[in-house]
Structures are given as structure tokens and as C-alpha cells.
Amino acid sequence: MERVIIHVDMDYFYAAIEEREDPSLKGKAVVVCMYSNRGEEGGAVSTCNYVARDAGIRSAMPCRQAKSLDPDAVFLPVRKPFYEEVSASVMEILRSNADSEESFEKISIDEAFLEITKSSGSDFDTAREIGMRIKEEVRERERITCSVGIGPNKLIAKMASSFKKPDGITVIRPEEMKDFLRPMPVKKLWGIGGVTEEKLAEMGIKTIGELEGHDILELIAVFGKNKGTWLKQAASGVDETPVKERTASDQIGRMASLKHDTRDESMIFSLLDELADDVLSRIRSRKVGFRSVTVTVILSNFKTSTKSRTFNHPVSDVESLKENAEQMMQQFLEESTLNFRRIGVRVGNLNETAGQKSLFDF
Numbered sequence: 152m153e154r155v156i157i158h159v160d161m162d163y164f165y166a167a168i169e170e171r172e173d174p175s176l177k178g179k180a181v182v183v184c185m186y187s188n189r190g191e192e193g194g195a196v197s198t199c200n201y202v203a204r205d206a207g208i209r210s211a212m213p214c215r216q217a218k219s220l221d222p223d224a225v226f227l228p229v230r231k232p233f234y235e236e237v238s239a240s241v242m243e244i245l246r247s248n249a250d251s252e253e254s255f256e257k258i259s260i261d262e263a264f265l266e267i268t269k270s271s272g273s274d275f276d277t278a279r280e281i282g283m284r285i286k287e288e289v290r291e292r293e294r295i296t297c298s299v300g301i302g303p304n305k306l307i308a309k310m311a312s313s314f315k316k317p318d319g320i321t322v323i324r325p326e327e328m329k330d331f332l333r334p335m336p337v338k339k340l341w342g343i344g345g346v347t348e349e350k351l352a353e354m355g356i357k358t359i360g361e362l363e364g365h366d367i368l369e370l371i372a373v374f375g376k377n378k379g380t381w382l383k384q385a386a387s388g389v390d391e392t393p394v395k396e397r398t399a400s401d402q403i404g405r406m407a408s409l410k411h412d413t414r415d416e417s418m419i420f421s422l423l424d425e426l427a428d429d430v431l432s433r434i435r436s437r438k439v440g441f442r443s444v445t446v447t448v449i450l451s452n453f454k455t456s457t458k459s460r461t462f463n464h465p466v467s468d469v470e471s472l473k474e475n476a477e478q479m480m481q482q483f484l485e486e487s488t489l490n491f492r493r494i495g496v497r498v499g500n501l502n503e504t505a506g507q508k509s510l511f512d513f
Contacts, residue, residue: 153273153325156394157265157282158300158308159245159289162317164261165234166200167295169227172453172493180206180224184214197229201317233455234260236447236495237293239404243433244288248281249394252437256394257401262312264305266394275301279322286320303328306390309341328388333360340385347382350374362386403437404445404497405429412451412490419491423480426496427473434498440465441498444472446479449493458482465502472498 161167165183170176180203187193196212206221214226238260249255249265256264271278282299289297296318300311303325311321311331323331332340338348340359350373356362363386371379384390405426409418423446434441445459458479462471476496483491 152268154266154303155268155271155273155275155278156302156305156308157248157267157278157285158302158305158312159263159265159285160298160300160312160316161241161261161289162296162298163198163200164238164295165198165229166203168234168237170200171294172449176225178202180208180221182208182214182217182221182224182226183229184217184226185229186214199224230455232445232457233447233449235402236404236406236497237295239402239497240293240406241289241297242401243403243405244292245285248285248288253396254394256396264308264394275322275324279320282320282322286318304388304390305392305394306341306385307331307388310335310339313339329360329363332386332388333358333363335359337362342381342385347374347378359386402497402499402501403430403433403439403441404495406447406493406495408493409491412492414484414490416484419480419484419494420477423476423494423496424473426494427469427476430496430498431469431472434467437501439501439503440467441472442466442500442502443498444475444479445495445497445499446476446483447495447497448480448483448491450487451490451492453492454489456483456487461500465500472496 166181169181169183180200182199182203183197184194185197194214196208196210196214196217198210199208203221203224208217208220218226242257242263245263245265246255250267250269254266258264267278267281271281278301282301286297286299289295298312298316298318299320300308300314302308302311302323307323307328311323314321336357337343337351337359351362354373356365362382367379367383370382373379374382407422407426409422442465443459443461445457447455447457449455460475
């Protein structure tokens with residue numbers, strides 16, 4: 152069967168989450184910064200939305216420089232624990248659409264590969280339907296968008312996902328690979344960095360098509376056998392690397408907004424119970440146990456706070472999850488007088504189950 156691989160890439164992930172949490176940011180340049188200990192004048196841009204990119208702001212740019220390009224932009228600090236909660240929810244959607252548990256590969260907080268060869272029957276029209284379904288599931292659950300690339304291998308799928316950003320979907324069939332690749336500048340080939348691009352330019356190679364047609368012996372002479380061979384194969388769209396989970400397991404979580412900002416305990420604990428039930432169902436479907444429980448709250452002032460508990464042994468029972476989550480949520484209520492906007496539950500340090508015990512058995 153012809154392999155069918157999907158690459159899903161979230162659109163300006165951190166900034167998109169901030170826009171979702173604060174609708175007044177829509178239409179404005181939003182820049183999420185990793186500040187240094189020198190305050191807001193130090194640090195670098197982590198990510199930004201497309202309005203900010205139109206002003207010339209880019210990831211890794213010093214925050215001071217970004218502010219000089221657009222003084223009216225909204226600059227926000229990175230809220231990594233919050234983004235990780237959203238990522239965990241998105242990754243569960245993606246994982247559930249892969250052919251199997253082993254056919255999923257998370258490569259960063261906001262992107263992943265999944266193989267759908269079996270579920271699509273190697274049919275790229277069916278694969279497109281699956282890609283559209285994934286986009287809709289992400290939009291419905293997390294109210295953010297993603298771009299999807301579909302191809303016969305990871306290389307093509309990865310490059311296809313960037314072709315129609317944001318919120319796009321691009322399907323590249325095997326017979327379309329070379330026409331898709333050839334006109335692109337070599338820097339667009341996944342895996343080529345600035346140094347390699349410069350060396351190729353010195354050899355008169357500027358497009359992927361020119362790289363494909365270049366003498367492999369000369370490429371090997373300049374880059375060495377392994378890299379020279381890889382460059383030739385990649386330019387032809389050849390990539391046989393498997394989709395494979397990089398770590399055994401990471402985390403399972405769910406977040407959701409309350410109907411309105413509130414401190415009503417019945418509303419808060421009812422939603423908490425619903426989220427915990429969803430996490431438990433995924434724990435059971437994946438046949439894993441967990442060693443940590445984390446509860447996240449976002450208050451009406453958009454401040455994010457988390458509390459975690461770690462156990463000595465893996466557990467998988469309802470009491471260990473719900474009772475600990477409820478206790479941590481009660482602590483949040485006692486510590487703050489503000490209304491709650493959004494809450495989440497996450498379990499981590501996952502292990503395959505093998506006669507798991509409850510926390511109370513230890």
C-alpha cells in the first residue's frame with residue numbers, strides 16, 4: 152500500500168491561544184516574548200501572529216527590536232504551562248486519528264506526524280477528508296486553527312503543511328511530488344539550514360529542481376557521503392523514515408472554558424468532573440497509568456496558575472485523579488478572590504498498565 156502521512160502544524164500557536172483567551176486582541180499585532188531577567192526590555196520573541204509578521208517581527212528577534220518595528224503591538228509573556236495544556240488536548244485529537252498508537256509522532260509542542268495509510272486505504276481523497284475532520288475537531292475543541300499537509304512520506308507532508316498557511320490543507324500525491332518540489336528555493340527543503348543553503352548557492356544551486364538534477368558525486372565531495380546522498384534523495388522527494396512515537400508517552404489533558412467568568416463552585420467542580428472523566432476515558436483507551444496530576448486555572452485577569460501532585464507509583468483509578476484534582480481546585484478557590492475563566496486537568500509521567508493499583512493501596 153502507498154503510505155499516507157499527515158503533518159499537522161498549529162498556526163502561530165502561542166499567539167493564537169492568547170487571541171482566543173482575549174478576543175480584544177483580534178486584528179492587533181500580538182507578540183509573545185520569552186523575557187530575560189532584565190525585564191521587558193530583554194528577552195526574545197517566541198512567536199507572533201500574522202499581523203505582527205507583516206510588520207517585520209519574527210521569532211527569535213530581540214523584544215527591543217520588535218517594539219521598535221511596531222510600538223503599538225501587544226507584547227505578552229510566554230505562559231508555557233498553559234500552552235502545554237492546550238497542546239496535550241490537541242495531541243490527543245491527532246493521536247486518535249492515527250492508524251495506531253505507534254503511528255503517531257509528536258515533534259514539538261505544536262506539530263506532529265500521523266500515519267493514516269490503513270484508515271485512508273492509501274486513497275488521498277479519503278486522506279483529505281480525514282485532514283479536514285482533524286482541522287474541524289481542533290477548531291471545535293480548542294477554538295484555534297491548524298494547517299495540514301498530506302503526502303506519501305514525512306518530508307512531503309511537512310513541506311505541504313507550510314504551503315497554505317494559516318488554516319490551510321495541501322494534499323500532494325506521489326505523482327505530484329516533483330512538480331511540487333522543483334520550483335521551490337532550496338531553503339524550503341525540510342532539513343536544510345543557512346550554512347547548507349550558502350554552500351549550495353556557491354555551487355550554483357538555488358532551487359530544489361536544480362539540486363535534484365545535480366551530480367551526486369559532486370554533492371558527496373562537498374557535503375560528505377551521508378549528507379550528499381540525503382540531499383539528492385530529498386530533492387527527489389524520497390524519504391523512508393517511519394512515523395514513530397519519540398517517547399513512550401508524555402501526558403493526557405483537557406481544558407475548557409466555563410460558560411462565563413465565575414466563582415460558582417457547583418459550575419467549577421461540575422466542569423472539573425467532566426474534564427476528569429474525559430481524561431480517564433483516554434487513560435483507559437491507551438492502557439496507561441499516571442504518576443502526576445496537574446490542575447490549571449486561568450483567572451478573569453488572564454493569569455495562569457498550576458498545581459501538581461506526584462505519586463510514588465503509577466495509578467489509574469478514578470479516586471486518585473478526581474480527589475486530588477478536587478483538592479487542588481479547592482486550594483485555588485481559597486487562594487484567590489477573582490473569578491475563574493478556564494480550567495484544565497492533566498496527568499503525566501505515563502506508564503503502560505500492568506495491574507495498576509490505586510493510590511490508596513500504597
